[in-house]
Amino acid sequence: MQPAFDPQLGENGRYGDFGGSYVPETLMQPLTELCAAFREAREDPGFQAELAALLRDYVGRPTALTEATRLGSHYGTARILFKREDLAHTGAHKINNALGQVLLARRMGKTRIIAETGAGQHGVATATACAALGLQCRVYMGAVDMERQALNVYRMRLLGAEVVGVDSGARTLKDAINEALRDWVASVLDTHYVIGSVLGPHPFPWMVRTFQSVIGREARAQVLERFGRLPSHLVACVGGGSNAMGLFHAFLADDEVRMVGVEAGGRGEGRGDHAARFCTGEVGVLHGTRSVLLQDEHGNVLPTHSVSAGLDYPSVGPEHAYYESIGRIDYVTASDAEALAAFHLLCESEGLLPALESSHAAAYLDRLMPTLSRDDLVLVNLSGRGDKDVDQVRQADSNPR
Amino acid sequence: MQPIRRALESARGAGHAALIPYLTLGFPHLKASLALLEALEEMGCDVVEVGIPFSDPVADGPTIQHSIDVSLRGGVHLGLCLSALEELGNGGPRLLFSYFNPLLRFGLCNLTAALPASGVSGVLVTDLVPEEAAEWLDHAQPARIETCFLVTVTSPTARLERAARASSGFVYCVSTLGVTGARSKIDPRARETVERVKSVTDLPVAVGFGVSNVEDVMEIRDYADAVVVGSALIRALGDETETGALVARAQDFLGPLLEAAHA
Numbered sequence: 001m002q003p004a005f006d007p008q009l010g011e012n013g014r015y016g017d018f019g020g021s022y023v024p025e026t027l028m029q030p031l032t033e034l035c036a037a038f039r040e041a042r043e044d045p046g047f048q049a050e051l052a053a054l055l056r057d058y059v060g061r062p063t064a065l066t067e068a069t070r071l072g073s074h075y076g077t078a079r080i081l082f083k084r085e086d087l088a089h090t091g092a093h094k095i096n097n098a099l100g101q102v103l104l105a106r107r108m109g110k111t112r113i114i115a116e117t118g119a120g121q122h123g124v125a126t127a128t129a130c131a132a133l134g135l136q137c138r139v140y141m142g143a144v145d146m147e148r149q150a151l152n153v154y155r156m157r158l159l160g161a162e163v164v165g166v167d168s169g170a171r172t173l174k175d176a177i178n179e180a181l182r183d184w185v186a187s188v189l190d191t192h193y194v195i196g197s198v199l200g201p202h203p204f205p206w207m208v209r210t211f212q213s214v215i216g217r218e219a220r221a222q223v224l225e226r227f228g229r230l231p232s233h234l235v236a237c238v239g240g241g242s243n244a245m246g247l248f249h250a251f252l253a254d255d256e257v258r259m260v261g262v263e264a265g266g267r268g269e270g271r272g273d274h275a276a277r278f279c280t281g282e283v284g285v286l287h288g289t290r291s292v293l294l295q296d297e298h299g300n301v302l303p304t305h306s307v308s309a310g311l312d313y314p315s316v317g318p319e320h321a322y323y324e325s326i327g328r329i330d331y332v333t334a335s336d337a338e339a340l341a342a343f344h345l346l347c348e349s350e351g352l353l354p355a356l357e358s359s360h361a362a363a364y365l366d367r368l369m370p371t372l373s374r375d376d377l378v379l380v381n382l383s384g385r386g387d388k389d390v391d392q393v394r395q396a397d398s399n400p401r
Numbered sequence: 402m403q404p405i406r407r408a409l410e411s412a413r414g415a416g417h418a419a420l421i422p423y424l425t426l427g428f429p430h431l432k433a434s435l436a437l438l439e440a441l442e443e444m445g446c447d448v449v450e451v452g453i454p455f456s457d458p459v460a461d462g463p464t465i466q467h468s469i470d471v472s473l474r475g476g477v478h479l480g481l482c483l484s485a486l487e488e489l490g491n492g493g494p495r496l497l498f499s500y501f502n503p504l505l506r507f508g509l510c511n512l513t514a515a516l517p518a519s520g521v522s523g524v525l526v527t528d529l530v531p532e533e534a535a536e537w538l539d540h541a542q543p544a545r546i547e548t549c550f551l552v553t554v555t556s557p558t559a560r561l562e563r564a565a566r567a568s569s570g571f572v573y574c575v576s577t578l579g580v581t582g583a584r585s586k587i588d589p590r591a592r593e594t595v596e597r598v599k600s601v602t603d604l605p606v607a608v609g610f611g612v613s614n615v616e617d618v619m620e621i622r623d624y625a626d627a628v629v630v631g632s633a634l635i636r637a638l639g640d641e642t643e644t645g646a647l648v649a650r651a652q653d654f655l656g657p658l659l660e661a662a663h664a
Contacts, residue, residue, distance in 0.1 A: 186579030299506030
């Protein structure tokens with residue numbers, strides 16, 4: 001992790017008009033302390049070395065960069081590369097952030113960790129980091145998500161974490177975050193809240209992106225080494241947006257690299273049928289940050305739907321909202337059906353089993369590839385593996401709509 | 402002097418503590434909550450906090466969350482609350498209690514224009530800290546809307562000073578770490594926090610979160626200018642839905658607290 005200058009990050013964690021800290025007063029002092037501790041850790045060679053060693057020896061970084069030659073031939077235009085975050089320990093990019101934050105929490109003297117989880121990957125990553133570093137762990141998870149990701153619930157329990165079901169609201173990721181925030185307001189003195197995406201009040205979007213930016217730094221060096229040039233396109237799915245921001249960040253200064261974030265188009269364009277924030281969302285404040293938000297005319301947050309629990313969230317990281325507003329990153333959607341088709345295509349043509357979240361990024365290839373030439377080079381973030389989704393895909397296959 | 406501050410100052414002048422009950426508008430339904438508001442004002446409550454429902458109330462515990470859910474299911478929202486309050490006529494002073502997103506969505510300019518007619522003279526936004534409040538204060542201050550910021554038992558002095566500088570009306574001291582909700586005991590650090598606030602400002606100071614009975618009120622009136630009662634009142638309303646019975650429950654519960662505050 002380089003102590004890189006963050007030209008995009010303004011005062012109070014602002015990205016243009018987005019970001020900030022919209023939280024109950026009780027959290028302001030802990031957030032200020034967290035921000036200071038993170039700044040210090042970022043510049044401390046000891047902390048950096050410990051994290052780098054964990055990422056290398058425990059997570060298995062750098063993760064591979066795999067050329068998808070059969071998939072490339074299928075489209076017959078540009079070459080396709082996958083950044084293989086599915087090969088990271090616990091099966092997704094989430095571990096990069098979880099280890100970074102848990103290590104930081106331990107350095108701050110915290111003894112207890114809480115986290116929220118949607119698909120369960122961040123919960124598993126946090127439970128894993130806590131087991132490895134010896135901290136107590138409680139994970140909040142919406143009751144609906146617990147049902148559709150039952151395997152990950154059991155994994156977290158095996159790892160020694162307490163999993164608490166959340167029955168309020170839509171009983172998904174958003175509600176799990178509400179409950180984690182309520183816990184944190186009461187427990188800030190000994191507890192650190194490991195937010196799993198580039199969301200929440202400052203310094204979380206900045207800190208999570210910093211821990212995840214290892215993805216893009218590795219990918220950039222790998223592509224340059226192997227091809228002697230930069231990729232022409234980057235593609236990543238965007239729920240909160242941590243795998244996407246982690247990949248994109250190292251390329252932001254490379255004007256020739258086009259970046260595309262893929263949101264969950266769900267089952268249609270109606271209210272509650274998707275999580276396509278950049279299609280119908282408007283500026284709003286949720287979970288401590290100002291971003292683009294799916295909300296009704298009275299400012300209440302709308303329900304969302306996606307076949308993928310990890311993309312099923314009504315807002316998006318404020319840094320994404322900023323880059324969308326200045327036109328640096330493009331955002332598109334892929335539907336449930338398109339993501340499921342891409343899931344099968346990657347299985348059959350490449351022997352890769354992508355998470356349903358990552359399948360949304362792969363699904364965009366169907367629209368992107370026909371527009372490209374042989375000189376283009378497309379890099380897709382395969383943010384996680386799909387073992388957790390096999391049961392759900394099996395059910396979808398046996399009940400085609 | 403603006404209405405909310407004046408109400409607290411005059412209670413202080415009379416040797417009282419002010420009592421500030423909280424109601425979620427729309428709980429258990431809009432009509433009943435307006436009748437409750439009128440009843441509380443008639444009883445002599447110094448200020449009433451009127452809660453506007455929001456879908457994701459992260460600072461609230463289960464009791465107020467439930468009342469907000471009921472209100473939202475009844476289709477209640479900020480615009481509806483403001484017109485209902487206006488129709489009710491000028492009681493007050495009333496303090497609007499909400500989260501930032503519904504206000505932002507309504508439009509801060511529209512809001513400050515609509516508040517006076519609804520008897521609302523102040524606003525407390527639970528997820529708006531002084532650092533982020535400039536855009537709100539830029540509208541509120543010229544419109545002479547009072548804004549109360551919160552301080553907590555763990556706020557360092559610099560934060561207390563900042564909250565006090567940004568506040569008008571009063572400074573709201575959160576008596577405990579955690580979300581809203583009745584508790585068995587008031588945190589002893591609340592007294593010390595109020596004293597710290599008073600050392601940096603002349604504004605009245607209110608204590609809230611966790612106040613549930615006469616003993617709590619007696620304790621707090623010793624060192625603070627006002628006592629806020631939220632969850633305990635909502636809990637006292639129970640699952641009653643008939644307006645007359647609701648008003649009776651509120652009067653039965655708040656009567657002794659008001660007496661203790663004004664003794």
